[in-house]
Amino acid sequence: MTEEVREPEPVEPDPVAPGHEEPGPTEWQSRSAPPVGVGPWVEEHPTPVPDDPRFDPELIAAGDTRNVVDAYRYWTREAIVADIDARRHPFHVAIENFAHDANIGTVVRTANAFAAAAVHIVGRRRWNRRGAMVTDRYQHLEHHDSVADLISWARAHDLAVVAVDNTPGSVPLETADLPRECVLLFGQEGPGVSADAQERADLTVSIAQFGSTRSINAGVAAGIAMHAWIRQHADLGTAW
Structure with a gap:
């Protein structure tokens, strides 16, 4: 299960809506941040x-x-x-968004870093783009109205669905053999992966924890699971 975020959640426009293009070359940075990148x-x-x-x-x-x-x-x-696109990895990432989850931006940014095939947002179309740090412009995004729609899409593309949640019967991610072609499915803060998604998934994996909290942040969990796939399947010689 994943822990609920307590901080206020800003509402951002639909990432596919017109008129919300990428900021200019310096607009994404803090005004107090030192300059990065290159000049003319x-x-x-x-x-x-x-x-x-x-x-x-x-x-x-x-x-x-x-x-x-x-x-x-x-x-x-x-x-x-x-x-x-010429070297994307054959794993996809999906996250449930039935209550406007604040972690989707972080998930998108991490998926971009690991060259995921696509990020699939299930439920509400709108999500908080701030955490993506403009990486959503370089990452393929898909939307599905329901878990059933996502599962149908995955079956049509011969992709195994791997739910990531600390629930009874889950397999430790640390010892699991992740399918090379798959969808890593994450739930929302609070309820975690929905019961419908867990029932339909081909495999459920959990992340080993050793402290007092019952869960870890959904964005962090997504990064851990994606990196587990990278360690098992990626050609590290192609990394930057």
Whole structure:
């Protein structure tokens, strides 16, 4: 089960709604934060700009302080997505969102870091984008109205559904053999993975805990489970 978040939950616009594009090169940073990234090309390189269609002329001229790895500096968003698409991992992440969960942004950011195939939001379409730190622009997102819809989608794509929750009968994640092609399914803060989802899942795994709390944060649990998949299946030679 996962612990309820007590802090107030901001309501963010639907990530797929028009008019909510990525902030400019420096807008995502705190005003007090030191500058990161690179300046205009002419200030950073003594050579002319390469004839590379992946480069964004506006970023070449103004500099690039987006939340991306250095290998993607000056690239267009479309070029970055295409490059990640060529090497995405065959695991998906799903999280239930029946009460506007505050952890989805963190889950999206972590899924992007591990090059997950997609993040699936089950239930409410709207979610708090703040924790994603703009990574949702580089991560494929899908929406399903219900757990049944998600399960049907997974079956149609030959993906095993692995629920992650500390419930009776679960298999320790630390010893479980995770399917290579799967959907890692997480519940909401408080109730955890819904009974419907647990009943329909092919496997339920739990994360070993040793302290007093009955649960850990859903965003943290998602990161642990995704990294467990990475340790079992990823080619670490392709990591940055």
